[in-house]
Amino acid sequence: MAKLNRKQIEDATRAVLERHPGGVRWAEVLKAVAAEHPETPLNSIRGATHHLFQRGDGIVKIARGTYQLARFADADVPTIDTEANASAAEVTDEAVDAAGRSAGTLTEQDFYASFAEWLEENDEVTVAAALGGSSLGGKWGTPDVIGVLRPRAQDIFKFEPQIVTAEIKATPAQPVVAFGQSVAYRLFSHKSYIVVPRSTTSDDMNRLTSLCSIHGVGLVVFTLDRDLPDYAVVVLPAIANPDMFYVNTMLDRLKASEPRLLNRLF
Secondary structure, X not given: OOOOOHHHHHHHHHHHHHHOOOOEEHHHHHXXXXXXXXXXXXXXXXXXXXXXXXXXXXXXEEEOOEEEEHHHHHOOOOOOOHHHHHHHHOXXXXXXXXXXXXXXXXXXXXXXXXXXXXXXXXXXXOEEEEOOOOOOOOOOOOOOEEEEEOOOOOOOOOOOOEXXXXXXXXXXXXXHHHHHHHHHHOOOOOEEEEEEEOOOOHHHHHHXXXXXXXXXXXXXEEOOOOOOOOOEEEEOOOOOOOOHHHHHHHHHHHHHHOHHHHHHHO
């Protein structure tokens, strides 16, 4: 079969939504369309579905990252249990096996852009971008992903911008390092995430879950698959009040190293 064009991808997306009247997560839509049309590049599917969901056109967002056909929403069809869907975060044997096969060829940089996109899609930020490296310098390091949640023009209640940062690790053996960096980012972030593979050992995952809950750091797990990482929240981050001295220090360094990114964020 020939690969689908944008219109055909949108039609396939609507067909998936038809089969899920209670709503379905964006990641599940991508999986379904990709499985039915393997000849179509996943990036094309991701771009077309993102454009469709942003446009609306008979589709509504009923929860973060979850969509439903408007006619089902108008008919008050029971929505899916988004908390139950979070069970996708559980580590399965298949996920561990898949991670083991692919971990050797993947780096954390492979997931910067997709996690930034995930933050935007789930309304955690208005705009996000990959940063990484050591562009900010200093003792506290550089977040892998940084984003800002800003009030939209149509929002009735206006709020102060919130900085969101994330530390991503593609190696299951580095959870402690990632956690320490995520906590450090709270000096200049309102929310901070640690993002680790599903193949992280159960003992390390239990410790991370407890530590993140205690310290207010968000915990997200993902599959070591560049095309379908399937991010899922394990612990929601708590909103903190960052130290404004460190906020401005970080922004000064960002201005010096990535002025275009600073303008895009703020």
